[in-house]
Amino acid sequence: MNTVQVEDVGDLKELAEKYYPEVVEFRRYFHMHPEISKREFNTQKKIIEILGTLKELDIRKAGGTGVIADLKGGKPGKTIAIRADIDALAIDDECGKPYQSQNPGACHACGHDGHISMLLGVAKILYEVRDKIKGNIRFIFQPSEEEVSDGSGADAIIKDGGLDGVDAVIGAHLWQPLKIGTVGISSGPMMGASDEFEISIEGKAGHASMPQQTIDSILTASEVVVALNTIVGRDVDPMKQAVVSVGVFNSGRVYNAIAGKAVLKGTIRTLDEEIRKQVFIHIKKIVEHISEMTGAHCHIKKNVCTYVVDNDPQVTDIVLKAGREIIGDKAHPINPFMSSEDFSYYLQKIPGCFIFVGVGNREKGIIYPQHHPKYDIDEKALCYGMEVMSNAALKLLEKF
Structure with missing residues (x-):
């Protein structure tokens, strides 16, 4: 050619x-x-x-x-x-x-x-x-x-x-x-860094008519979801950018039973490495404090997807x-x-x-x-x- x-x-x-x-x-x-x-x-x-x-x-x-x-x-x-x-x-x-x-x-x-x-x-x-x-x-x-x-x-x-x-x-x-x-x-x-997080909340299962005998994992996880939405508005410098989104909420299979476990999965997006670290620290703090308040046990895992x-x-x-x-x-x-x-x-x-x-x-x-x-x-x-x-x-x- x-x-x-x-x-x-x-x-x-x-x-x-x-x-x-x-x-x-x-x-x-x-x-x-x-x-x-x-x-x-x-x-x-x-x-x-x-x-x-x-x-x-x-x-x-x-x-x-x-x-x-x-x-x-x-x-x-x-x-x-x-x-x-x-x-x-x-x-x-x-x-x-x-x-x-x-x-x-x-x-x-x-x-x-x-x-x-x-x-x-x-x-x-x-x-x-x-x-x-x-x-x-x-x-x-x-x-x-x-x-x-x-x-x-x-x-x-x-x-x-x-x-x-x-x-x-x-x-x-x-x-x-x-x-x-x-x-x-x-x-x-x-483009933002992307981190995947997974939160497992272990409560105590039981009959829906006797909540006093249980530790409600769905209620605990729900409080976590609401609290996570405060991070960007209250814990991140307003001159910086971040996103925290929960995309998965799995728990329970029976309508008249309180579930003993709930799993949340979501993503963190940031344009700054320091903010990236801070956001996960706040997620961890929120999950641990709410779990302690309700008597549940929690496990938090982060997976780095992109920079x-x-x-x-x-x-x-x-x-x-x-x-x-x-x-x-x-x-x-x-x-x-x-x-x-x-x-x-x-x-x-x-x-x-x-x-x-x-x-x-x-x-x-x-x-x-x-x-x-x-x-x-x-x-x-x-x-x-x-x-x-x-x-x-x-x-x-x-x-x-």
């Missing part, structure tokens, strides 16, 4: 337009054939098949069901990694389009089908200009971003050598709250300028979100930047948020994403 010289961003735009129809087909294929975390076997096979047409890529399986592909540039230099997550959510697809999921109980309702496809497009674009690249590009197709409680896909990639020799990493997320044609690129904390996505200032500055070369001031800083991302694992190891590509388009009915069964995207976003990510990777190799 003859390579194309990159004289200006117009060349990248031309290549993105060239591959756009193919990338749309990739996206629709992956949307029709979603696979949930740690089961992305067909997805992995398809990615390798597509990348295999680019003969000079060094391709290998990594992180279980992930893929890593290395592109060596024509000139020596640094190595920049670009990451896409590849897993789907364990929900049914209700998008109502011809490319609706054919796998019951699995749906790309977070845009990862688009992430895979954009990165495949970026690989094709940069492959064409490889002789002009000063350095190397690593393409990381990461499994298991959605389900990290039993092991992060990012952590698995890192343990498999995914960041070995890499100087910086970038990634992109298709994002419904942002309008089509815009890209959010901000320095500093961008804060904290974009490196130098990398972000280069990426923002690269984005503005493509779409002008429609590449702009945005406020952080409390959603979490295991891209944060990479940022614990090397500098990087995570950006948000707008997919929202009310005129086309693209109004449903991430994780909604009817979630869909304006596919033109794939082109914007390819252009910005390709230019960002090249600019990082030049300037970082």
Whole structure:
């Protein structure tokens, strides 16, 4: 294949337009054939098949069901990694389009089908200009971003050598709250750390007509739920941000019996490590004090899911300028979100930047948020994403 010289961003735009129809087909294929975390076997096979047409890529399986592909540039230099997550959510697809999921109980309702496809497009674009690249590009197709409680896909990639020799990493997320044609690129904390907590409360079971002989685990757990909602409003600095949400309350099976055990599960989201520590301390204090008051016993467990996505200032500055070369001031800083991302694992190891590509388009009915069964995207976003990510990777190799 003859390579194309990159004289200006117009060349990248031309290549993105060239591959756009193919990338749309990739996206629709992956949307029709979603696979949930740690089961992305067909997805992995398809990615390798597509990348295999680019003969000079060094391709290998990594992180279980992930893929890593290395592109060596024509000139020596640094190595920049670009990451896409590849897993789907364990929900049914209700998008109502011809490319609706054919796998019951699995749906790309977070845009990862688009992430895979954009990165495949970026690989094709940069492959064409490889002789002009000063350095190397690593393409990381990461499994298991959605389900990290039993092991992060990012952590698995890192343990498999995914960041070995890499100087910086970038990634992109298709994002419904942002309008089509815009890209959010901000320095500093961008997405919240996520911690999972589980509270087990042991009371004393008994007959509902004789509560004096029992220790009511449901009542105790209910008081805990109410009290947990005071943490953000009364224990966290009002100039800081935090979220404490209980998503699971399991107890009892019989209507006329007082349950002896209750289990609560929930999440903590923070943008600051000190606040993160403080919130869990307050949770522990509340649970222990209420349990002591009611006579119940308690056990509290915390599981770290992700860290804060904290974009490196130098990398972000280069990426923002690269984005503005493509779409002008429609590449702009945005406020952080409390959603979490295991891209944060990479940022614990090397500098990087995570950006948000707008997919929202009310005129086309693209109004449903991430994780909604009817979630869909304006596919033109794939082109914007390819252009910005390709230019960002090249600019990082030049300037970082």
